Amino acid sequence: MSAQELTPENALQNFADAWNRHDMEALAALFAKNAQFVNVVGHWWKGADEIKVAHEATHMTMFRESRLEILEMESRKVDDSVVLTRARWQLTGHIGPADEVLPPRTGLLLAVLHKHDGEWLIIDAQNTDIIEGVLSRPQ
């Protein structure tokens, strides 16, 4: 990390900040080299490089003017070197195929933080969209 040290408490806000600057170098730097990330439609990225390339693609297109906001966050310490943190987020300003601005959407992002050689990094993340009014997948 550069100026600000990554901690379990600021990791997801740092993720949102990098997203909002559309700075995929900074976003990928939050992740361990062998981190995994599952996005909201089940893409299973393996490694910080895959995470970076995938986000570069969407931030050149549908997410290029989008803004990600953390609405709520909860952390649980598992042991001295592992913390689970989960945020409810809202995304605005993402665009559809005809450049139309789409309605805001919300979701839940889990990040598993691990301290290795004195440094906290995200080793795993999984994201799920919130779909209101249903118990499970709408058909």
Add this chain to the structure above:
Amino acid sequence: MSAQELTPENALQNFADAWNRHDMEALAALFAKNAQFVNVVGHWWKGADEIKVAHEATHMTMFRESRLEILEMESRKVDDSVVLTRARWQLTGHIGPADEVLPPRTGLLLAVLHKHDGEWLIIDAQNTDIIEGVLSRPQ
């Protein structure tokens, strides 16, 4: 656990087995008391009791004859007491509002396993549907 001891390697297969027997006592017993679970539409359940009650509701209705199959699984040891395991699953036999059988669906389930007092339990799970052919949420 009863007959078979829970391990990081068999946790998600045990989850599928309990699902397929529609045995929500057994399913909830895989989780630590304060475990959390985010389902595919972003319900954020807190505690094994909430996880049990929520699954009881769906297994009396849409999932009552459903079958969950683990297609692929990957585990990563974080330290001696924490393991991340993620499965790609397929669900068949779930039914819609008119009792019609719906098409199979697939997804990715992450489970965080923690060993405490010599016993492995799931302390967190998050589930995401796989939606083919898109980079992010279809609109």
